[in-house]
Amino acid sequence: MRIELRLSGTGGQGLITAGIILAEAALLDGKLAVQSQSYGPEARGGSSKAEVIISDQAIHFSKVTKPDILLAMSQEAMNKYSGDLGPDSVIVTDSLFVSKIPAHEGKVYELPITHTAKNELGRALFSNIVALGALYKLTKVVSYEALEKAVLNRVPKGTEEKNKKALAAGIAMVD
Amino acid sequence: MSRILLLQGNQAVVEGAIAAGVKFFGGYPITPSTEVAESLAEKLPLVGGKFIQMEDEIASMGAIIGASLTGKKVMTATSGPGFSLKQELIGYACAAEVPMVIVNVQRVGPSTGQPTSPSQGDIMQARWGTHGDHWLIALTPASVPECFELTLRAYALSEKYRTPVILLMDEVIGHMREKIELPDNYDEIPKAERKRPACAPADYKAYADVDGDGVPPMADFGNGYRWHVTGLVHDETGFPKGTPGATVAAADRQYHKIYDNLDDIVQVDEYRMEDAEYAIVAFGGGARTAYETVDMARAKGIKVGLVRPITIWPFAEAQMAALADKVKGILVHELNCGQYVLEVERAVAGKCPVCSYAKYDNEPATPAQLLAALEKSLAL
Known part of the structure; x- marks a missing residue:
């Protein structure tokens, strides 16, 4: 078992945090995970990507070369990080920010991630956790128990219930 | 007992530093090494250590040289541009034989280069960045667990051979997160200690090779032993002596203390x-x-x-x-x-x-x- 995920968007959307949470959830499940990132020198804005590889075998090279999942939460990230997709790659976009999707043979899920974070949870800040809920439902690469625990380990005290709701909203988005 | 964590290489260096008994960090943050400073700023005060963000990288080196002379284990961390600035005092630390660990998480250079992009362009600089003939040790980890292990090893070698050790990292390893298993209690990890003088303060010569292994015992400043520290070529007393004999004796001893022990130092x-x-x-x-x-x-x-x-x-x-x-x-x-x-x-x-x-x-x-x-x- 091996899965490669690329979570991309704009600096400040919390995608590196989302990548860390996913990798921590994989460790809680007893799997191995490597998380890496690339970003520009800007503190906010600029394209940002976090990559996570989860496997039950040793993972040496830390970068994604055959993405099973590409999450794009900005148009710029969609354009910049989709060059190496194969027919089996799954594209997940935030429909609020991504309108143009490159020609792709495989599955595409256009999900209202940030819209849902704003409307159901009151703040766009929760969009990375909503996205994690959707990715969980699509891949089942980690168990729900591990994912929830990893989320709650990382978020500020007092926001636990909202974050659980954010996960549930993301899960509900994918049929 | 141990714990399983997802850590960055830079964070594993910090765990290694705390486990090794580091009590002083002087530095100036720079991508992609910043997490070392950030995390030590949080953790050092909890173990009775001191963290100082200095005005620049040159001052950071001066601070850790001074702190090491008092007998503490010390660290600084930087990337290429800061490593360039540290070079003069790395030479001083080699000449004065001051133990320390200098972390360089390499990025693309020269100059400001590419702050967030990986490189291994400082290989030669790590060896020859400071002027003059000098000898030191540089170690390169290839995984997050190895960042922890090699930080411990860097202190073991630095204290044993009374020399600066460079932990030569790169952005790939420094920023990558992976699984690491760490002991709960760092007290159980043996602490490296430098050789200290057995003689009375009045008889102490800071650069006398009393055991014949090329590594002179080193007294802690403030402990009653008076000695002179200089970057000038010096004799056994530590005071400047520029004769051909004293110059060759100092260079040869500094060479042999490391190069006669390659079996102990070099790992492949x-x-x-x-x-x-x-x-x-x-x-x-x-x-x-x-x-x-x-x-x-x-x-x-x-x-x-x-x-x-x-x-x-x-x-x-x-x-x-x-x-x-x-x-x-x-x-x-x-x-x-x-x-x-x-x-x-x-x-x-x-x-x-x-x-x-x-x-x-x-x-x-x-x-x-x-x-x-x-x-x-x-x-x-």
């Missing part, structure tokens, strides 16, 4: 080398690519293995010469325009072909790119 790891006909030499972030390339090549029937220097300096001279007797060809992969390969060529001395896969485009090589380079350069 191997992967699938048992029956290998070809070898990839790679280290740090470049080695992460090479492990997968070796597996891919093996699946195609190419008998190749990985030779991974953990100790970058002193150079693994004997190991590379022995490798040349064993294999039909060597490919050196590094994230720069070709630095370490020059040393490999020198040690191999024409006994087998040595090729270079130099990658300097801001991205680590993918396993497929390295495989293609292997097949092309060694005509496999």
Whole structure:
């Protein structure tokens, strides 16, 4: 078992945090995970990507070369990080920010991630956790128990219930 | 008891520093090393240590030299531009024989270069960045657990040989997060200690080789032992003495204390080398690519293995010469325009072909790119 995920968007959307949470959830499940990132020198804005590889075998090279999942939460990230997709790659976009999707043979899920974070949870800040809920439902690469625990380990005290709701909203988005 | 964590390489260095007993950090944050300073700022006060953000990298080096002279284990961390600034005082620390660990998480250079992109362009600078003949040790980790282990080892070597040790990291390893198992209680980890004088303060000579191993006992400042610290060539007393005899004696002792102990200092790891006909030499972030390339090549029937220097300096001279007797060809992969390969060529001395896969485009090589380079350069 091996899965490669690329979570991309704009600096400040919390995608590196989302990548860390996913990798921590994989460790809680007893799997191995490597998380890496690339970003520009800007503190906010600029394209940002976090990559996570989860496997039950040793993972040496830390970068994604055959993405099973590409999450794009900005148009710029969609354009910049989709060059190496194969027919089996799954594209997940935030429909609020991504309108143009490159020609792709495989599955595409256009999900209202940030819209849902704003409307159901009151703040766009929760969009990375909503996205994690959707990715969980699509891949089942980690168990729900591990994912929830990893989320709650990382978020500020007092926001636990909202974050659980954010996960549930993301899960509900994918049929 | 132990705990399993997902940590960055930089954070594992911090855990290693706390476990080694570091009590002082003087530094100036810079990408991609900043997490070392950030995390030590939080953790050092909890173990009775001091963290100071200095006004610049030069002052940071001065601060850790002073703190080490009081007997504490000390650290600074930086990246290429800061490493350049630290060079003068690295030379001072070599001349005055002051133990310390300097972390350099390399990024693309020269100058400001590419702050967030990986590189291994400081290989030669780590050895020859400061002026004059000098001898020091540099170690390069290739995984998050190894960042922890090599930080401990850096202090063991630094204290044992009374020398600066450079922990030469790169952005790939510094920023990557992976699984690490750490002991709950660092008190159980043996602490390296420098040799201290057994004589009375009145009889103490700070640079006298009393045991014949080239490493003079070092007294803690403020402990009653008075001695003179200088970057000028000095004799056993530590006071300047520029005679030809004193100059040669100081240089020879500083050379021999390290180069007579290469068996203890130089570590090289191997992967699938048992029956290998070809070898990839790679280290740090470049080695992460090479492990997968070796597996891919093996699946195609190419008998190749990985030779991974953990100790970058002193150079693994004997190991590379022995490798040349064993294999039909060597490919050196590094994230720069070709630095370490020059040393490999020198040690191999024409006994087998040595090729270079130099990658300097801001991205680590993918396993497929390295495989293609292997097949092309060694005509496999």
